[in-house]
Amino acid sequence: MADDQFRAGFACFVGRPNAGKSTLTNAIIGQKIAITSNKPQTTRHIIRAVLHRPDAQLVLVDTPGLHRPKTLLGERLNDLVRTTWSEVDVIGLCIPADEPVGKGDKFIATEIAELKAKVVAVVTKTDLVSKQALAEQLLAVSQLGDFADVVPVSAVAGNQLDVLVDVMVGHLPKSPRLYPDDMLTDEPEHVLIAEMIREAALEGVRDELPHSIAVLVEEILPEERLTRVFADVYVERPSQKAIVIGAGGSRLKNIGATARAEIEDLLGTKVYLDLHVRVAKEWQRDPKLLRRLGF
């Protein structure tokens, strides 16, 4: 491949909560980097993952969903989303195949139409609908805006992912590589680890808890035979602390076991995980704590 033909650039997936953005990012990269959950709005950090090809380098940026800001956290998240949108070359607007195109999709489509990025409409979760329903959805989606392309995919079934990547790469500018060949993500390890713990802590808890949990990794200590990880799980109220810990500490034990297995995969060493649950009243409204938590 001649160097002057090489393409490289940034892309992100946007769409309403639960549209399948994180799952799609993971499926494309083939490694669990962004954090998925069946609860809306759990993606907190911008996580870049780099897809290397002989002819191109696609840098994926994961953003949280835009939503009505009710707290300082909500406002910061929205600022973060808009900043990201303005910096990428390609935006994949994700719309699930199994839900009608709605006001939320229209709102996002209109917002991103103003940007320099090429917009590719991505109809996600195609494994959930019939061919007929998919055809109708593709039509409805194409009427939503002036898209560079419309691509149906299923991240779960692994359908059309290569087509989507080809299309996105085609819209990247000609550019030399932006990152070294062996780099998959530029997120510091502690952010990935915090997300793994957060994801484990969210499993199976009530719907109102997700926004009340935050995780801060205090220390990562590599030793000869294992790595010690010290982390705090922040909740807003004592009642939430009780939920996270569970009867006799049983839930916290499970959270620790699940997260530890993932952290061991990430670090490639045995891990000793020290988890503490702390109550920080209204952490979502506390600028100092938000900054410590990386927002």
Ligand SMILES: Nc1nc2c(ncn2[C@@H]2O[C@H](COP(=O)(O)OP(=O)(O)OP(=O)(O)O)[C@@H](O)[C@H]2O)c(=O)[nH]1
């Ligand atoms: N059947 C099916 N389910 C999917 C597919 N992609 C995502 N999902 C499910 O849809 C839900 C939401 O997926 P996420 O990837 O977390 O969605 P998101 O858009 O990142 O969500 P937010 O973080 O809330 O913005 C999860 O339960 C996924 O398992 C798919 O291709 N097929």
